[in-house]
Amino acid sequence: MKVQDHFEVLNYNTSVLKMPFTIAHVLITLILTILISVNDAPTSNIVLFILGSVLFSVLHWMGSWLFKRFSTFYLIVQLVIIFGVAMLVSDFGIILLIVYGGTLVAQSFYLYNSAKRFVAFLVLYIGSVIFMLSILYGQEKYDYAIFIFVISMLFILLGFATFNQKEVENRQLQLANKRIEALTKQNERQRMARNLHDSLIQ
Template identity: 30%
Template sequence: MEKLNLNKTLNREPNEKPKEEIIFSQMPIIFWIIFVYIGALVLQNIQQALFLPSLFFSFILIVHALLYFFSRVFYKRNIWFYFVIQDCVLFASAFILPKGSPVVLIGLLPVLIAQSIVILKNNIKVTIFFILSYGLYCIAIVMNYGASELPIFISIFFVILIIVIFYTIIYNRQVSARLRMEFYLQQLELAYQKVEELTLLNERQRMARDLHDTLAQGLAGLIMQLEAVNVHIRNGNITRSNEIISRSMQQARDTLKDARTVIDNLRTESLDEIDFHSAVLDEIRKFEEVTAIYVEHKINPVHSLSNLSMEYGTYILRESLTNIAKHSEANKVRIKIEQKDGQLYMEISDNGIGFDTKNIGKQTGKYGLIGLQERVRLVGGKLLVESTPGKGTKLYITVPIG
């Protein structure tokens, strides 16, 4: 069975996020930076208009926004460099517009801290970055507004920080849930494709078995009968030849009927009721008529056998007898069928030439025992083959009753 190719997405864990799936949606944060920028300019210029510092402040906030927008570039290189530079940019902007510094620091530092929680994913690293950012915030407030105003600004800072972190956690869970859902949907689609492949393979194997059990076995029987006719004609036994030809014609009709039944089963997926005892006796009768090999049999009643097990049991017996006729050169066959320990038990033996069981499946064109093994396996049964060159062959088959 060929392995299905998995794309990179399916190789991820369900909680693993691609780099483009940053917890903070970039555009909302960019809009937030613009909003903070406008607020800082208004607050500063209402109290004291500063034209050149305002231009320089605009440049600094553009740098901050660009760094955020291209923050993915730093993920695999030096993420600490990104956070330190962002801290320095915000700290510098607080001194360019002193009166607007509270808006910048309170508006953007909590966002940067929350971003570090998502990206760094390490309590120690996040704590270090928080201490650094919080220290710069306190220094900027003290230098711009004095130490007496510090408690008020600290309170505001922590309120905003708690709100932003809470939003981050909620948003993080939503994104993680969506990514897990996408992952499982892709896995489900992959599993569905796998099931389709296995179903197709099973159908092909089933059709191969059905064709073998009907057309191949039927044609093999016809060939054996025609070979017998040829021998009798050479010996001048016309009467016997005509008898075999009549049986061959009937067998050809039966094979055609069986082939049509197989086709109908493939179309309708339904099984007809099978009289197992009668089917077994019919197979034995056909075998004796075609091969003139005597069959000693003991067929005990088997109760509560499912249709599938009955069908497969009949096929297994037919294939076993066909193998004996084609390869064993036997003149006597023993068949024993009974219900034992809740299972259908079949024992089929012959006094033919036997073979080396190590060669099963290795001879080109000889797949009878392989077909038997597949049939038995499909109904949850077991097959044991005992054979020694010159000492005949024994098959022990058990099939579940239900």
């Protein structure tokens, strides 16, 4: 199956993925709020972090609708939110870049119906994250942060590839079953027509 065909088959509603990602967002937000509170972060940073996380999740829920109307603007706003909240929790920013970024990558995978556009977004995101990690972690932790990010993204992309291959196979199986059902009905009609014709001749 060609890559373009794969994307066309996956053109379906992303509502199945919204709840698991939202649960992950809530858990990460709670855990990081506790961690940055323990590290004596300013209250304004904590409040902005929570507001940014809530805004990211709300936009994620509205993603299908927003993406159809403002695809580029939607992705830019989501990237700015991700990088903004990562800056607020600088020591734990890589966690947000992986979880929220993974969410955005998954969402763009389903919302783009083009392999080229998805790959272009993925390259833009990874390039932006590499730049962001250099700001967050400096030279001494940069290599370690890049390694963690790359390994995490590989796992995320491998997970989506596996999940999506199963989705494609399920869709193909459903189409084959519909074709078999249609052929069976057509054969039954032809058999009944022959029987009726034979009985009328006698």
